[in-house]
Amino acid sequence: MPEGPELHLASLFVNRVCEGVVFTGAVRKSMVSKSCDVAFTCDAYRIRAASRGKEVKLTLTPFKSHVNEGRLEPPVDIVFRFGMSGSFRFTSEDELPKHAHLSFYSNETPCGVLSFVDTRRFGSWQPNGSWQPNRGPCIMFEYKSFRKNVLLNLSNRAFDRPICEALLNQKYFNGIGNYLRAEILFRLNIPPFVQARTVFEGLELEDLAAGNITVKEELSDEKTSDRAGKNKAQPADLLRLCHTIPLEVVNMGEKGYDPEKSDYSNFKAWLQCYYVAGMKSTRDHNGRTMWFSGDAGPMAPKERKSTKAKKTAKKEGNHDFTAKKKVAGIRSKNTEEAKKREKREVASRKQKLKEEVEVTDTRDKTRRFPRRKTSGADTKVEQNRRSSRVKTVQPIG
DNA sequence: CGTCCACGTCTAC
DNA sequence: TAGACCTGGACGG
Numbered sequence: 001m002p003e004g005p006e007l008h009l010a011s012l013f014v015n016r017v018c019e020g021v022v023f024t025g026a027v028r029k030s031m032v033s034k035s036c037d038v039a040f041t042c043d044a045y046r047i048r049a050a051s052r053g054k055e056v057k058l059t060l061t062p063f064k065s066h067v068n069e070g071r072l073e074p075p076v077d078i079v080f081r082f083g084m085s086g087s088f089r090f091t092s093e094d095e096l097p098k099h100a101h102l103s104f105y106s107n108e109t110p111c112g113v114l115s116f117v118d119t120r121r122f123g124s125w126q127p128n129g130s131w132q133p134n135r136g137p138c139i140m141f142e143y144k145s146f147r148k149n150v151l152l153n154l155s156n157r158a159f160d161r162p163i164c165e166a167l168l169n170q171k172y173f174n175g176i177g178n179y180l181r182a183e184i185l186f187r188l189n190i191p192p193f194v195q196a197r198t199v200f201e202g203l204e205l206e207d208l209a210a211g212n213i214t215v216k217e218e219l220s221d222e223k224t225s226d227r228a229g230k231n232k233a234q235p236a237d238l239l240r241l242c243h244t245i246p247l248e249v250v251n252m253g254e255k256g257y258d259p260e261k262s263d264y265s266n267f268k269a270w271l272q273c274y275y276v277a278g279m280k281s282t283r284d285h286n287g288r289t290m291w292f293s294g295d296a297g298p299m300a301p302k303e304r305k306s307t308k309a310k311k312t313a314k315k316e317g318n319h320d321f322t323a324k325k326k327v328a329g330i331r332s333k334n335t336e337e338a339k340k341r342e343k344r345e346v347a348s349r350k351q352k353l354k355e356e357v358e359v360t361d362t363r364d365k366t367r368r369f370p371r372r373k374t375s376g377a378d379t380k381v382e383q384n385r386r387s388s389r390v391k392t393v394q395p396i397g
Numbered sequence: 398c399g400t401c402c403a404c405g406t407c408t409a410c
Numbered sequence: 411t412a413g414a415c416c417t418g419g420a421c422g423g
Binding site for chain 2: 002003006054081082083084085120122123124168170177178179180274288289
Binding site for chain 1: 411
């Protein structure tokens with residue numbers, strides 16, 4: 001689950017399991033990984049982790065007592081991005097997870113192994129690297145500079161985009177991902193496809209309330225404006241929620257992260273909009289699913305994109321193909337034929353879509369987080385809809 | 398069996 | 411602004 005909070009929880013996880021552990025030898029990379037080797041070998045070193053937005057940095061520090069020919073090796077930083085499926089695990093040597101791509105071995109017996117696990121391999125790492133320079137300040141732990149970086153750059157074309165798309169721009173919102181943008185906009189009742197700039201204009205550079213923020217405060221605005229409609233002068237602050245909402249997830253603790261149990265019940269219960277039954281969803285201009293309720297906003301894509309073309313017959317010689325995939329590849333080997341068929345399919349799909357409403361109500365699109373057992377009228381929508389549960393968060397930075 | 402979908406970048410027309 | 415990059419789970423036929 002890698003957005004900002006998960007990356008941070010991953011760094012906490014690493015620090016917890018590596019506390020007092022002595023690592024030794026070489027850093028080992030899986031055969032299949034295309035990321036670079038980590039040329040680091042040391043008899044005895046420790047591992048610490050830190051996070052910033054959607055990156056985690058591991059620092060490998062040789063112990064002073066272990067000196068290589070009179071010279072102490074300097075620490076090495078490795079910066080990780082998690083892609084769609086990255087995580088860290090700590091296991092015994094013979095329980096190495098299936099998709100472990102970079103592993104650090106302890107000197108214990110039995111040997112403990114910290115590994116970077118990444119099923120889809122969209123993740124990456126950079127040894128001797130530092131935070132990616134074109135990513136902005138961390139939404140969670142560099143709140144002040146994050147806020148300034150947005151408000152001082154509102155003239156940038158990034159803010160011409162709809163707000164939901166701007167929120168995924170890591171140059172300004174380092175740590176926000178697809179579930180966070182949905183949750184954040186939902187809580188403020190901001191239509192996802194209004195121009196980003198208009199949402200931020202008028203916000204104060206300094207957030208005076210920072211450091212003493214509760215979610216209740218955020219929502220109180222909007223409740224009173226319901227009543228009087230006079231509250232326009234003090235709009236709920238989207239930038240602050242970009243900070244506090246991710247911290248709510250962090251404060252749920254490693255339960256939300258724990259790769260061992262993969263028990264997401266806490267997290268699922270926390271979600272109010274993303275993948276929640278009864279919410280609407282549509283594709284944004286980049287083909288990402290935007291979850292929301294109410295108005296889509298004026299910049300909503302008019303016609304949904306035709307679903308991505310099949311990429312079947314592309315990679316014949318790929319050694320990495322499973323037997324199944326090979327069959328599929330061979331079957332559609334005749335590219336001419338495949339293309340024609342594809343055209344026909346796309347055409348008929350477009351035709352269908354024309355007749356559909358632009359934005360679909362997705363009452364049963366709840367798949368990724370497996371179906372909840374429905375318990376009568378106790379629907380999630382009902383529970384969460386503008387729920388005024390108070391949660392205190394501890395903003396840092 | 399096949400199709401669609403997923404918590405994210407990247408680079409190449 | 412498409413695709414490419416991947417694996418695997420849910421679901422439909």
